[in-house]
Amino acid sequence: MRAIELQSFSVDALKLVERPDPVPQRDLPPGEVLVRVKACSLNFRDWLMAQGTYNPKQKLPLIPVSDGAGEVVATGDGVTGFKPGDRVLGHFFPAWQSGEPSVAKFAVSMGGPYDGWLCEQRCFPASALAHIPAHLSYAEAASLPCAGLTAWSAIVTLGRVQPGERVLIQGTGGVALFALQFAKLAGAEVIMTSSSDEKLARVKAMGADHGINYKADPHWGRTARALTGNAGLDHIVELGGAGTLMQSIRAIRPGGTISMIGVLSGPSNDLQIPLVVMQQVRLQGVTVGSKEGFDTMLRAMALAKLKPVLDECFDFSEAGVQAAFRHMGSGSHFGKIVIGLT
Structure with missing residues (x-):
């Protein structure tokens, strides 16, 4: 063969x-x-x-x-x-x-x-x-x-996303697009991030409620939080890794869940542990x-x-x-x- x-x-x-x-x-x-x-x-x-x-x-x-x-x-x-x-x-x-x-x-x-x-x-x-x-x-x-099962685990098995909850998903790769489909199937409001306005237009056509260009808006965590009336996101599908995690922590609500999946932005980070502790944020690793x-x-x-x-x-x-x-x-x-x- x-x-x-x-x-x-x-x-x-x-x-x-x-x-x-x-x-x-x-x-x-x-x-x-x-x-x-x-x-x-x-x-x-x-x-x-x-x-x-x-x-x-x-x-x-x-x-x-x-x-x-x-x-x-x-x-x-x-x-x-x-x-x-x-x-x-x-x-x-x-x-x-x-x-x-x-x-x-x-x-x-x-x-x-x-x-x-x-x-x-x-x-x-x-x-x-x-x-x-x-x-x-x-x-x-x-x-x-x-990619499909990783997104399913993040949104459904481990994330337990409920109708009406607010979910932020990073990027427009395979896991991200599956996560968008599964989050909308669960009845969630979805924010997507991308460095491409063209790709953001495509995910909005798929059902995403909001899009943020993280290159044009490096403080996108604050912008995402504002879209929730400053209440914070219920769930974030974290695909960037160390370089994006602090923005995710700033966007998540107290008691919210960040599903840790990707390492696309590199290994180093200035993670501020007190923000995780004081907001009782759940960092959930997801491996397929x-x-x-x-x-x-x-x-x-x-x-x-x-x-x-x-x-x-x-x-x-x-x-x-x-x-x-x-x-x-x-x-x-x-x-x-x-x-x-x-």
């Missing part, structure tokens, strides 16, 4: 190679499902992995990319719920089925440390797969495992989510007929994959970047 390998830490080192097929269908282990990959999607994590920034100790070569979708080719003994021809997508943390996270549940993740989806065929335990909602294409489904949460999200999307926002689809070739990764690194995308396999 054809696969893309990351052979050293560089986008230029993403190479198209031939690898043995995962396993003959007649020898498929019990509980395993053989999938023909149809589409993959990129996350910022994949870009960091290719740079050697995410995990400098990652063993190479690696088949990258954590998110994908495909068609079931065969199933091993004992597999129930899947059959050849079914359309499926993968769960990011196969060992995290339900409950609280743990070291063991975090140990197995696709696209690093274990090989990911950027190949023509892949074997998975049946417990790591879910059925694609009928209204979604392979490309749309491939965008859900990491469990299979139970994934299944719940998929059911909700099927009922609401929600569709992900896709940016551009690249072909499964060495040049195409490298171009997709560079597009991710540029930050110019709006929605999910997809790689299609024929």
